Amino acid sequence: MNQDIRVGLGHDTHRLEPGGPLRLGGIDIDFDYHLAGHSDADVLLHAITDSLLGAANLGDIGMLFPDDDPANQDKDSAVMLTAACDLIRDARWRVVNVDCVVLAERPKLVPYKQQISNRIADLLAVLPEQVGLKGKTGEKTGGVGQGEIMQAMCVCLLCRD
Numbered sequence: 781m782n783q784d785i786r787v788g789l790g791h792d793t794h795r796l797e798p799g800g801p802l803r804l805g806g807i808d809i810d811f812d813y814h815l816a817g818h819s820d821a822d823v824l825l826h827a828i829t830d831s832l833l834g835a836a837n838l839g840d841i842g843m844l845f846p847d848d849d850p851a852n853q854d855k856d857s858a859v860m861l862t863a864a865c866d867l868i869r870d871a872r873w874r875v876v877n878v879d880c881v882v883l884a885e886r887p888k889l890v891p892y893k894q895q896i897s898n899r900i901a902d903l904l905a906v907l908p909e910q911v912g913l914k915g916k917t918g919e920k921t922g923g924v925g926q927g928e929i930m931q932a933m934c935v936c937l938l939c940r941d
């Protein structure tokens with residue numbers, strides 16, 4: 781058995797509420813809704829964080845940053861992702877790549893994709909080419925398609941450092 785690589789999966793959901801801007805992938809997007817949650821509710825960074833922690837078998841974002849802890853109120857998800865990166869580095873893992881899907885009816889991700897990829901690459905200390913990012917709609921059905929929620933998925937690959 782090859783013990784030198786690990787795959788991780790992350791998934792997250794947050795409700796959309798009126799009033800912008802939209803914090804997504806560590807950047808602020810000019811939009812008339814924002815994601816609601818205990819922290820800054822950055823659904824994409826949460827999915828990435830969980831995929832990294834899962835790959836290294838180091839728990840999950842809720843264990844690290846409980847949502848009933850007042851210290852995590854409105855917390856910047858970039859701080860949480862950076863903390864997860866520190867943990868996986870301490871456990872001698874390195875990020876090979878991440879591949880993400882954002883499920884949202886609006887806004888269109890295309891104009892922001894490069895900026896988000898760059899930001900994620902910075903946070904993970906990898907190159908933008910190691911960050912895959914795709915946007916999908918909900919085809920006007922379900923919570924995503926009705927614009928009630930946004931979801932994100934991320935798969936990551938780690939290798940021994």
Ligand SMILES: [Zn+2]
Binds near residue numbers: 821
């Ligand atoms: Zn979340």
